[in-house]
Amino acid sequence: MQIKVTKGAAESATLAVDLVAGALRAKPDLNFGLATGATMVGVYLELVHRHQIGELSFAKTKAYLLDDYVGLDADDPRAFASVVEEKFCDLVDIRSESVVAPNSQATDLEAEANKYETLVCEAQIDFQLLGIGRNGHIGFNEPGTAFDSKTRLACLSLQTRQDNAGFFSSVDKVPKRAITQGIGTILRAKKIVLIANGAHKATAIRDAVCGFPSEASPASALQNHSDVTVIADREAASMLNSC
Ligand code: GLP
Numbered sequence: 001m002q003i004k005v006t007k008g009a010a011e012s013a014t015l016a017v018d019l020v021a022g023a024l025r026a027k028p029d030l031n032f033g034l035a036t037g038a039t040m041v042g043v044y045l046e047l048v049h050r051h052q053i054g055e056l057s058f059a060k061t062k063a064y065l066l067d068d069y070v071g072l073d074a075d076d077p078r079a080f081a082s083v084v085e086e087k088f089c090d091l092v093d094i095r096s097e098s099v100v101a102p103n104s105q106a107t108d109l110e111a112e113a114n115k116y117e118t119l120v121c122e123a124q125i126d127f128q129l130l131g132i133g134r135n136g137h138i139g140f141n142e143p144g145t146a147f148d149s150k151t152r153l154a155c156l157s158l159q160t161r162q163d164n165a166g167f168f169s170s171v172d173k174v175p176k177r178a179i180t181q182g183i184g185t186i187l188r189a190k191k192i193v194l195i196a197n198g199a200h201k202a203t204a205i206r207d208a209v210c211g212f213p214s215e216a217s218p219a220s221a222l223q224n225h226s227d228v229t230v231i232a233d234r235e236a237a238s239m240l241n242s243c
Contacts, residue, residue: 001209001222002229005237009197012231013042016129016195019229020047021056023127023191029060033128033186034088035139036066036080039195040131044087051092058094064120065101066130067139067180070153074105078167102151102179109153113179117151120185128189132196135159136204136217140180147213147221149182183221191227194219196236205236210243 006012024030034040050056068080076082081101089099100119106112130138135157141149142157154177156164161174168174186192196205208219209230222228232240 003209003237003240004229004231005240006231006233008233009039009042012039012195012197012233013046015231016043016193017046017050019191019193020127020129021050024056024058024061027126028057029062031123031126032058032061032063033125033130033189034063034065034084035129035131036083037131039197040129041087043129043195044084047088048091056092058092061094062098062100062123063089063094064123064125065099066128066186067178068102068104069175070104070109070177070179071175072104079104104179109177109179113150113152116179117182117185120151120181121188125189126191128186128192130186130192130194130219132194132201132204132208132219133160134163134200134204136207136219138183138186138194138219138222140178141183141186141218143216143218145183145215145218147187147215147224148184151179151181151185154178154180183218187221187225191229192222192225193229193231194222195231197233199235199238201232201236202239205230205232206239206243209240 072079102116103112140154162171164174165171207217211220213220213223
């Protein structure tokens with residue numbers, strides 16, 4: 001694992017996008033894994049900026065979403081597919097047919113999850129963006145998830161629902177389920193860049209980076225991967241000194 005400590009969210013986004021830019025230079029037809037959450041908003045802003053100044057093109061890129069809520073209308077602005085569309089895909093030159101997401105409206109959600117697993121594995125993600133939950137979750141893989149888990153229908157913990165309540169009118173309105181790539185699925189990506197900002201992520205980052213890999217910290221599974229960069233601002237990295 002490579003650890004990069006930044007002064008704050010803006011520098012974290014710049015650094016993450018520098019890595020995306022390098023990957024795109026090497027492989028313009030990048031299979032790009034997209035994540036959501038507040039942390040990613042700055043990353044998408046920077047990606048869009050670099051596109052607008054002519055530095056980055058996604059014309060040959062295919063994008064794959066990490067996860068999405070179950071139970072929201074397809075056009076709900078809080079659905080991750082809508083967020084990624086609004087904040088990134090609609091603002092760059094990626095072709096709309098090149099953006100792939102699990103269909104969280106499917107009548108058979110288990111079958112849809114299996115289908116998405118096959119699709120993501122066949123594609124082989126070159127570069128995966130990742131955030132981290134306060135409890136160490138990646139995607140919607142909550143503590144206790146097996147490291148070899150596949151894409152599936154997962155239940156959100158109360159903490160995760162509370163953390164995401166700001167996007168809804170109350171915690172009761174936060175969906176209880178999601179389709180998420182499994183930890184095993186995420187680990188198949190060739191390169192993974194995890195970004196964390198803020199003191200509320202410090203414990204999760206400490207456990208992910210220097211804790212013994214354990215299902216109690218889903219992100220600690222990343223220690224088993226050969227190409228992971230963790231970009232953490234000073235606050236999120238503040239508990240790494242004691243490692
Ligand atoms: C959600 C997403 C995760 C993301 C996490 C962190 O739970 N499923 O993929 O990492 O939020 O979000 P934030 O960046 O808002 O802290």
